[in-house]
Amino acid sequence: MSDEVPLAQVRNIGIIAHIDAGKTTLTERVLFYTGRTYKIGEVDAGTTVMDWMVQEKERGITITAAATSAYWKDYSINIIDTPGHVDFTAEVERSLRVLDGGVVVFDGVAGVEPQSETVWRQANKYGVPRICFINKLDRMGANFQAAIDMIRERLKAKPVPIQYPLGRETDFHGIVDLVENTSWDFSDDRNQAPRQISVSEEEAEAIDLARENMIERLAEEDEQLLISYVEGRDIPVRELKAALRRATLANRIVPVLCGTALRNKGVQFLLDAVADYLPSPLDVPPVRGFDAHGDEIEMDADPQGPFAALAFKVVIDPYVGRLVYFRVYSGTAKSGGVVYNAARRSKERLGRLLRMHANRREEVPTVASGDIVATVGLKNTFTGDTLCTQENPLILESIGFPEPVVSVAIEPRTKADMDKLGEVMGRLAEEDPTFRVRHDSDTGQTLISGMGELHLEVLVDRMVREFGVTANVGRPQVAYREAITTPAKAEGRFVRQTGGHGQFGVVWVELEPAERGSGLTFVDAVKGGTIPREYISSVKSGIKEAMDSGVLAGYPLTDIKATLYDGSYHDVDSSEIAFKMAGSIALRDGAKRGQPVLMEPVMKIEVVSPEEYLGDILGDLNARRARVEGVEVRQDSRVVFGMVPLAQTFGYASELRSLTQGRASYALEFGHYEQVPRDLSENIISRATGRPVGR
Numbered sequence: 179m180s181d182e183v184p185l186a187q188v189r190n191i192g193i194i195a196h197i198d199a200g201k202t203t204l205t206e207r208v209l210f211y212t213g214r215t216y217k218i219g220e221v222d223a224g225t226t227v228m229d230w231m232v233q234e235k236e237r238g239i240t241i242t243a244a245a246t247s248a249y250w251k252d253y254s255i256n257i258i259d260t261p262g263h264v265d266f267t268a269e270v271e272r273s274l275r276v277l278d279g280g281v282v283v284f285d286g287v288a289g290v291e292p293q294s295e296t297v298w299r300q301a302n303k304y305g306v307p308r309i310c311f312i313n314k315l316d317r318m319g320a321n322f323q324a325a326i327d328m329i330r331e332r333l334k335a336k337p338v339p340i341q342y343p344l345g346r347e348t349d350f351h352g353i354v355d356l357v358e359n360t361s362w363d364f365s366d367d368r369n370q371a372p373r374q375i376s377v378s379e380e381e382a383e384a385i386d387l388a389r390e391n392m393i394e395r396l397a398e399e400d401e402q403l404l405i406s407y408v409e410g411r412d413i414p415v416r417e418l419k420a421a422l423r424r425a426t427l428a429n430r431i432v433p434v435l436c437g438t439a440l441r442n443k444g445v446q447f448l449l450d451a452v453a454d455y456l457p458s459p460l461d462v463p464p465v466r467g468f469d470a471h472g473d474e475i476e477m478d479a480d481p482q483g484p485f486a487a488l489a490f491k492v493v494i495d496p497y498v499g500r501l502v503y504f505r506v507y508s509g510t511a512k513s514g515g516v517v518y519n520a521a522r523r524s525k526e527r528l529g530r531l532l533r534m535h536a537n538r539r540e541e542v543p544t545v546a547s548g549d550i551v552a553t554v555g556l557k558n559t560f561t562g563d564t565l566c567t568q569e570n571p572l573i574l575e576s577i578g579f580p581e582p583v584v585s586v587a588i589e590p591r592t593k594a595d596m597d598k599l600g601e602v603m604g605r606l607a608e609e610d611p612t613f614r615v616r617h618d619s620d621t622g623q624t625l626i627s628g629m630g631e632l633h634l635e636v637l638v639d640r641m642v643r644e645f646g647v648t649a650n651v652g653r654p655q656v657a658y659r660e661a662i663t664t665p666a667k668a669e670g671r672f673v674r675q676t677g678g679h680g681q682f683g684v685v686w687v688e689l690e691p692a693e694r695g696s697g698l699t700f701v702d703a704v705k706g707g708t709i710p711r712e713y714i715s716s717v718k719s720g721i722k723e724a725m726d727s728g729v730l731a732g733y734p735l736t737d738i739k740a741t742l743y744d745g746s747y748h749d750v751d752s753s754e755i756a757f758k759m760a761g762s763i764a765l766r767d768g769a770k771r772g773q774p775v776l777m778e779p780v781m782k783i784e785v786v787s788p789e790e791y792l793g794d795i796l797g798d799l800n801a802r803r804a805r806v807e808g809v810e811v812r813q814d815s816r817v818v819f820g821m822v823p824l825a826q827t828f829g830y831a832s833e834l835r836s837l838t839q840g841r842a843s844y845a846l847e848f849g850h851y852e853q854v855p856r857d858l859s860e861n862i863i864s865r866a867t868g869r870p871v872g873r
Contacts (some may be wrong), residue, residue, distance in 0.1 A: 183254040185479060186458045188548045190256045190505070192243075192273045194301065195283035196291035196845070197262035200313040204283055204439040204448075205246075205259040210368070211445050212248035212255070214535070218368065218442075243269040243491070245503065245534045245550060253453045256550045264293055264847045265633035267300075268579050268612040272490045272561065274300050275577045276505035276550065279456030280308035281448065286320035286436075288812070289328035292784045292819075292847040298333045305463075307426050309433045309451055315343055316350045316438040319814070326434055338395045339434045340422065341447065342388045344377070353436060353444055356389045357418050364443040372446065396421055399430040419454055426455045459548035465507040467564065467572040475572060477508040481546040484570035485509030485517065489556070489563045490577060494605045498539070501532070502556045504565060507574070510546040511565075518568040519559050521576075525568065529555025561611050579611045582627035583779040583824055583848060586634055587652035589624070595647050599624075602645040606637055613637060627657055630846070631828065656779065656825045658862065659736045659851055660728030662772030665690045670720075670764025672756050682748035683756030685709065685717050689768040692739040694850060698722055701741040709745040713757040717742055720761025729769045730776055731866035736851070740765065776859045777851040779824040784817060785834070787842035792816050794837045802826035803855075821849055 193201045209215040243260045258273045274280065280301050284294060301308055312325045322343050329337045344352040344361065352363040352375065362372040377385065396418070397407035403421040406413050425431040433455055437444015464476035467486065477486045491503035511517060513531045518524075532539040532552045545551050559565065562576035590596040603615045603626065614627040628634045631654050641647045667688045674681040692699050700718045709717070718740075725735040745760070783804065787795055792809070795818055799806055804822035811817075827846060834842050854862065 183249075183252070185481070185548050186460055187253045187453075188256070188458050189253060189452055189456055190276070190278045190459065190548065190550055191452060191456055192258045192260055192270075192277045192280045192306075193283060194260050194270055194274070194280050194297040195262050196285070196288075196293040196297075197264075199262060199283045199285045199288075199291070199294070200439050201262060201283050202259055204281075204311065204313065204445065205257060207439050207442055207445040208255075208257065208449065209246065209248060211449065212250050214246065214248040242266070242493075243273045245552075247533055247535070247550075250449045250453060255449075255452060258550075260297075262293055262297075263632060264296065264845070265628070265630035265636075267293075267296060267629060267848075268610065270297050271300055271579060272577050272611075274304050274306055276488060276490045277306060278459060278462045279452070280306050281452065281456075282308050282310050282432075283313050284310060284325050284329070286312050286315040286322065286325055286438075287317050288786070289321075289325040290332040292782050292845045295332060296847050298335070305429060307429055307455075307457055309426065309435065309448075309455055310337060311444070311448055312434060312436040313439055315346075315436055316348060316441055316443075318347050319812075320347055320350070322436055329432070329434070336395070336399070336431045337434045338392055338422075338425075338431045339388065339436075340392060340451070341435045341444075342385055343436045344381070350438060350443070353447065354385050354388075355447065356385070356392050357422065358415050359385075359389060361385075362447075364441075366441070368442040393418070396425060396431065399425045423455050427457050427461050459507075465574060467574040470571050477572070479547045480508055481510050481548075483508040483547070485511050485565070485567050486570075486572060486574065487511070487517075487565040488574045489559050489561060489565060492559075492561055492608050493552075494609060498530075498532075498554050500557065500608075501552045501554060502559050503534070503550070503552045506545050506547055506549045506551070508547050509567075510544055512544045513542075517565045518571060519556075519563050520566055520571045520573045521560075521563040522558050524558050526556045526559060526565075528553050560608065577611075580629065580848065581657070582612055582614050582629060583657050584630055584634060585625045585627040585655045585657050587623040587655075588626050588638070589650045589652075591648045591650060595649060598645065598647050599641075599649060602641055602647050605645075606640065610637070623652075625655075629848075654828055656823075658731070658733040658854070659777040660730050660733050660769075660774050661735065661737050661777050661851075661853075662689060662691050662769055662774050664773045666768045666771035668764045668768030668771060670717075670760035670762070670767065672759040672763060674756075675751060680748075680751040681753060681756040681759075682751035683713070683753070683758075683760035684746045685742060685757065685760045685764050686744040687717075687721070687761070687764040687768060688741045688743060689765070689772050690739045690741070691772070692737045694737055696737055696739075698725060698736075699739040701739065703741050703743040704745065709742070709747055709757070710752075713747065713752065713754060714742065716754040716757040717745075717761035720758035720763075721765045723758075724762040724765040728774065729766060730774050731863040733776070733866070735765075735769055735774075736777070738765075738769075740768075776854040776862060778854045780821050780849045780852045781824050781827060782819070782847045782849045783822045783827070783844060784819045785842060785844045786812070786815050786817050787838055788814065789816050791838040791842060792818070795834070795842065798833065798837060802830075823852075 195201045210218045243258050245258050247256045260270045260273050326337050340356050342354040354361045361375050361377050363375045397404045400421040459479040464478045469475050486508040487504045487506045489502050489504045493501040495501050515528050531542050533542050534552050564574045590599045607613050612629050670685045672683045721740050728735045806820040809818050
């Protein structure tokens with residue numbers, strides 16, 4: 179693609195939002211208006227191009243991030259349509275890692291919703307410039323200004339409206355382009371181009387004020403424009419667009435557009451804004467990585483430079499086999515060429531190179547800097563691996579994923595299913611980094627873990643449909659964690675000396691509670707060579723492995739700072755295994771002395787309901803140990819938001835439907851881990867260990 183279109187005119191963007199904000203509907207219109215498809219797919223009818231999985235069509239939601247590419251005017255746009263449901267947040271995480279810009283879609287009625295905040299934070303983490311699209315302005319209760327206020331207050335962003343809606347709710351019929359100061363009317367016929375119109379005097383006053391506010395807000399963030407503004411000069415459109423682009427690329431402002439994707443209004447202007455204000459691969463900072471010596475290096479987006487790409491997704495395709503999606507940051511690669519996987523230290527041969535259009539494939543001979551493509555043939559490349567040349571090896575920053583919070587036990591129904599289950603789960607784990615499989619040695623059960631009930635439900639459904647494996651699935655269980663609350667010192671002694679070559683490793687470790695979410699922080703404070711340097715990493719490895727199974731109920735230990743400060747060794751009998759075992763023993767002993775507690779995942783919850791059911795909803799939430807943090811008025815509805823333990827949310831959907839005659843909805847988003855109340859903690863430990871409460 180880079181050969182056909184200059185790199186400066188390539189856009190790699192993601193469509194991100196809360197569930198049901200209209201991402202897929204918008205993407206389908208983008209494909210139609212760019213000429214990629216001749217027919218508009220509809221989510222409700224199950225005819226969308228981007229939601230191609232059977233499960234997506236049945237449920238009317240996006241489950242997997244789908245990639246496509248399209249052309250708009252002189253620009254080539256690579257698009258990834260991402261899921262909005264919290265259970266599939268890993269798809270958003272890995273997409274944002276490899277994209278240059280984002281279009282954040284908001285519901286014109288609901289404004290900023292819980293998952294909107296999550297995707298916004300993810301975009302902040304990767305420094306992705308974005309533009310906002312306020313969708314569904316034709317719905318009853320839609321409010322453009324209220325949505326902008328919520329973006330400013332909840333997301334702590336600086337939204338700058340560059341459009342003004344004409345008409346409200348069902349009367350919404352057009353937009354004003356505040357940059358070019360032109361007004362446009364949309365026909366109900368999707369094939370008819372927008373028509374330029376003049377507006378009434380009353381509307382003209384409001385539009386002039388909105389345009390003045392836009393220029394003022396922009397001047398605050400752009401020094402070049404500020405000079406023209408202070409001098410009172412009439413600012414030309416070209417200068418305004420240049421200032422908007424500079425401020426957007428620097429993440430100082432977020433341009434806001436409006437429309438209604440379902441009614442085909444505003445989509446063409448959004449495409450213009452993507453081309454005008456979102457970055458090309460040349461506009462984003464050079465990608466950073468580490469060379470073979472551990473020194474940081476930067477790679478420019480240069481097709482002539484050394485090859486460097488990041489694998490961000492693995493898909494097991496029933497027709498072509500194992501597909502690896504990757505983003506090329508530098509250099510060029512050809513089909514059949516040899517690449518070096520720096521993370522695995524192995525050579526791989528690229529098979530066919532494929533430009534993806536959802537689940538359809540278009541073969542290309544070469545890929546270059548800025549491209550997002552898939553390939554077959556990479557057998558040993560996984561999500562987060564770096565592909566490069568052996569002459570210029572480097573490792574790019576990998577992708578971090580959240581830990582699973584829900585587990586279920588799974589048992590194959592037949593002997594044939596048992597033989598296939600392990601292989602199938604291994605394949606699914608390759609595709610999805612938030613899907614984990616482990617065998618519980620105490621109960622003999624196989625446990626699968628994921629981001630929520632829906633996540634695991636979809637995975638089990640895929641096992642049946644795609645791989646023909648049937649299994650019995652247990653009830654969802656919360657993925658608890660264990661943590662210590664006080665510092666503790668412990669000795670780890672692993673000595674086996676019975677004549678001949680033995681084992682000898684002694685370590686002293688101090689354990690302290692660490693910041694929530696930090697996992698393991700290991701500090702090497704050994705002085706005087708009491709432990710040889712070559713054994714330090716073995717001690718860390720032993721501590722890390724021992725954290726997989728806690729001391730209260732066998733749940734993983736987390737958020738611990740372990741300082742190795744002393745120990746002893748034997749010239750002959752010491753070994754890596756001995757020090758690994760010593761580290762493991764010290765961790766378990768220290769954790770018992772550190773007053774361990776059980777931690778549970780706590781979710782942010784938002785419930786939208788008619789006012790008459792508010793009392794029942796609040797009462798039910800209190801019974802679920804929820805902390806209600808506030809109630810907002812949103813048009814004719816009430817929005818309750820707060821925190822609730824994940825354990826109390828199982829079955830909440832059906833309970834809420836019965837409480838409100840099906841008129842309320844809710845959204846969950848992972849918040850943090852919190853200590854379980856003592857009485858409940860004892861019961862959970864008792865169930866997990868089989869010991870009576872109090873023993």
